[in-house]
Amino acid sequence: MSETVKYVSAKTLTELGTSLFVKGGLLEEDAQVVAQDLVAANLRGLDSHGVSRIPMYLTRIRKGVVNPNPDIKIENITAAVSKVDGDDGMGFLAGHKAMDEAVRLAGQSGIGLVGVHNSTHYGMAAIYVMEAMKKGFISMAYTNSSPAIPPWGGRTAYLGASPFAAAVPSGNETPYVLDMAMTVIARGKIRLAATNGESIPEGLALDRDGAPTTNASKAFEGVCLPFGGAKGSALAMLMDLLSGVLTGANYGGDVKSLYFDHSEPQNVGHLFIAIKPDLFVSKTEFENRMDDFVRRTKSLPKAQGFDEILIPGEPEERKAAKRLETGIPISLNVIKELEHELARYGLDSLAL
Numbered sequence: 001m002s003e004t005v006k007y008v009s010a011k012t013l014t015e016l017g018t019s020l021f022v023k024g025g026l027l028e029e030d031a032q033v034v035a036q037d038l039v040a041a042n043l044r045g046l047d048s049h050g051v052s053r054i055p056m057y058l059t060r061i062r063k064g065v066v067n068p069n070p071d072i073k074i075e076n077i078t079a080a081v082s083k084v085d086g087d088d089g090m091g092f093l094a095g096h097k098a099m100d101e102a103v104r105l106a107g108q109s110g111i112g113l114v115g116v117h118n119s120t121h122y123g124m125a126a127i128y129v130m131e132a133m134k135k136g137f138i139s140m141a142y143t144n145s146s147p148a149i150p151p152w153g154g155r156t157a158y159l160g161a162s163p164f165a166a167a168v169p170s171g172n173e174t175p176y177v178l179d180m181a182m183t184v185i186a187r188g189k190i191r192l193a194a195t196n197g198e199s200i201p202e203g204l205a206l207d208r209d210g211a212p213t214t215n216a217s218k219a220f221e222g223v224c225l226p227f228g229g230a231k232g233s234a235l236a237m238l239m240d241l242l243s244g245v246l247t248g249a250n251y252g253g254d255v256k257s258l259y260f261d262h263s264e265p266q267n268v269g270h271l272f273i274a275i276k277p278d279l280f281v282s283k284t285e286f287e288n289r290m291d292d293f294v295r296r297t298k299s300l301p302k303a304q305g306f307d308e309i310l311i312p313g314e315p316e317e318r319k320a321a322k323r324l325e326t327g328i329p330i331s332l333n334v335i336k337e338l339e340h341e342l343a344r345y346g347l348d349s350l351a352l
């Protein structure tokens with residue numbers, strides 16, 4: 001069988017992303033943050049939200065709907081609440097600043113709530129909650145995104161795939177890191193399957209005419225189905241209410257498509273919550289209780305076909321450890337798209 005992927009190191013991909021974003025007009029330090037976030041998604045096995053997105057982000061900068069040099073402003077509202085204006089820059093930059101602010105507020109008030117408007121697509125949501133977790137805080141990240149799924153009973157794309165992320169630190173055991181889109185699978189995974197000419201399983205999407213499809217390209221042009229039927233649709237609505245309606249960002253189908261609409265900035269909204277873990281019990285007791293919870297969970301009897309019970313985030317951590325050793329498999333189609341961008345900006349080919 002002919003080779004369909006090349007293994008590339010995280011370091012090479014981060015350097016590639018950084019130099020492309022610098023050419024796109026980002027400050028070196030900002031370019032590095034975005035590139036690291038994308039490669040972190042690749043490392044965790046979420047290739048749909050990794051370097052395959054670079055050409056799309058660069059196109060959006062060139063089209064003038066993403067500001068490469070945003071003046072991100074933080075406005076403090078109360079002892080526990082701040083507001084962030086992302087100035088239409090890369091969502092990653094507003095996302096990190098906002099989560100930092102939520103952690104700062106939580107440090108002083110026990111809880112920090114930060115609403116973001118004028119942001120754009122912020123990639124893998126886990127990155128922000130993992131950042132708060134490294135600083136010892138529990139956190140949640142809400143975002144809205146461009147229309148991908150219909151509300152239950154509807155047939156046109158209206159609600160975003162809008163991932164919800166939450167992280168709870170532990171003492172010595174595996175921490176909890178949830179990061180899940182409201183679709184059965186992330187829309188980006190369907191896009192990547194379309195780029196790679198692959199089909200998708202049944203039950204994930206409908207085509208433009210509302211018919212079920214396994215053709216990834218047709219699915220990408222159509223609508224994704226929410227996980228859990230009406231319940232997934234209800235949660236997708238909450239993502240839009242808390243990230244869009246509440247924060248002052250776009251909502252109700254107004255966040256423009258990343259790929260198909262370059263008419264105006266997206267004005268995506270996010271909402272970050274950070275919580276100090278020692279609010280009700282001491283920090284040591286909290287960590288002991290968390291470790292105990294994880295051990296109890298893992299020692300439960302296993303269902304048929306399962307050797308172990310994993311904590312959310314554990315599959316991705318394992319994948320990251322492996323990919324740091326083997327390199328990250330990048331499909332030839334994605335490499336071709338990246339080479340095209342390198343050539344456009346007069347940068348050296350990856351020469352893979």
Ligand SMILES: NC(=O)c1ccc[n+]([C@@H]2O[C@H](COP(=O)([O-])OP(=O)(O)OC[C@H]3O[C@@H](n4cnc5c(N)ncnc54)[C@H](O)[C@@H]3O)[C@@H](O)[C@H]2O)c1
Binds near residue numbers: 162
């Ligand atoms: N920014 C955006 O607008 C946007 C939109 C959609 C998706 N995304 C991103 O796409 C990525 C993929 O999302 P997804 O919904 O396809 O994720 P997924 O279905 O791969 O995983 C969802 C969650 O389930 C957990 N999980 C999976 N298998 C498990 C197991 N065996 N045991 C315990 N836990 C398990 C994972 O750790 C993860 O927390 C995410 O990083 C998300 O943030 C971003």
